[in-house]
Amino acid sequence: MVNLSMSRYSYLNGGDAIAPALHPPQLGALWTQQVKLFSSSVSLARDATLKLVDPFGTRNSATYEKIRCNQDECNYSTGLYCMEEDHFCNYVVAYGDGTYSTDYLAAETLTFIDQEFKAGKVSLSNMLFGCGAYNVDSLEGGCYYPPPGMVGLNNQKSSLISQLDFEGFSYCFTPSEADVDTPLYLGALARYDGARAPILSVGLPGRYYLDLQCISVGDQCLPLAPETFNATYVRRGDRMEWRGGFMIDSGITYTLLIPVVVQILKETVIQKTKCLRQMSETTRTFQLCYRATLAKIEQKTPSITFQFSQVASFVASGSNSWVPVGLGLACLAIIPTGTSSDVYILGNVQQQNINVDYNLKEGFVSFKSMDCTKL
Structure with missing residues (x-):
């Protein structure tokens, strides 16, 4: 079975979120709504409501910012809504199979590492992402074992594709029994065949x-x-x-x-x-x-x-x-x-x-x- 729980990992490095290379990212599944990242380098604590305490490690980042309700970004796509008690913008994304993620919409500097062409790092400031703390993966029986991050590929303003101003993308899912990452090509690298x-x-x-x-x-x-x-x-x-x-x-x-x-x-x-x-x-x-x-x-x-x-x-x-x-x-x-x-x-x-x-x-x-x- 294709592993929906495989996606890109993020790491903290001087406060920025470090993601795998754009070509090819190490993905087993893609998300078509938001970007949501989790840090694998901070201690993750859970309470009875299945909420992670500071899952992204925001206290360690000087460039992290939660989006407020009165900012334009809170109207960029469906699934965004305002929390009246604290005036911050929240998001919710859900699949027909019961998988979902919800919490604050935020902005951060994301650094992409080119692992194949050795071109170094590219840092992009003020990138929107869903800092998910309430997350359920239906493939895990509704338990809290969500993927560490999911990439947004739809055509709304908050998706990764739209934020990077790419005109297309392509992917090729490897068989579930193959121990090979699924390639994803963005922008000019997309393969328009068939x-x-x-x-x-x-x-x-x-x-x-x-x-x-x-x-x-x-x-x-x-x-x-x-x-x-x-x-x-x-x-x-x-x-x-x-x-x-x-x-x-x-x-x-x-x-x-x-x-x-x-x-x-x-x-x-x-x-x-x-x-x-x-x-x-x-x-x-x-x-x-x-x-x-x-x-x-x-x-x-x-x-x-x-x-x-x-x-x-x-x-x-x-x-x-x-x-x-x-x-x-x-x-x-x-x-x-x-x-x-x-x-x-x-x-x-x-x-x-x-x-x-x-x-x-x-x-x-x-x-x-x-x-x-x-x-």
Whole structure:
């Protein structure tokens, strides 16, 4: 399974946060909302509310500043709000799988170290980040074992991409079984290869929506209405809001589809799978499991293709669709959303060994299958 808990570490050095190189950072997962950093060089204390005491080590930094409610930065993106009792700006970011982080929005001098080209250090002042103290990683059973830092890659003002004024980025998730870091390329280093799918100007702010036309099992598109994956702007009570739509995300581990679509997908996969022993009882997370190795799964199960246009698609098979869960079981890594959600999300398990490029200037995402361990 792709390790959502792997991300970049930060260290204190003269008060500044030292992060790994931009090319390539040592990332196992990316965040599409804020930057939040934790110091691994200070003693971290917890109380019963799962709040860390000074997680960033702010007392040691002369350049750290919490953002106040009356500053423009408190309006840069969704998820920012004001705490009336102390007049400081807070943030909250959450995933559909229950992972979240929340606490103060702050600014700091961040120093990036070029580990590959030996160009030294680049320090950037007044960089916004979420100094997270309340954090839950759903993959750890809701316990406090969050990653030490997550990189913001959306198109809102507070993300790392926007603050650095980059016009794009690309990443290539290495397989979970490979002991190789996932490469991330920012700005001019991004690799714009493969078939292109336009980024749609719809949906929730800061997300990347794509025009998914079909999910096929083998050569058969699922029997769904043409508008199934469309985002629509609807009235809810006394306000208008976006509902539905298909977005691509680099932090969600498993692809999320609404329950009825997962059921249709499951039934179609079962019909096209031969000579494998299906488990009648599924896990809490997964809807379809077989007693088989991934190698056997790849031989006996149909491929699953996400078709965005006549030329933009990618095929998920083997470890891109299935994950081993122990006891000789492999389960379909496409799961239902919660009852209150109708948004479809392409997770990072399906993106393994696919170079995914986000060209924000021209407005497209491209996909190209490759061995990500070779980049």
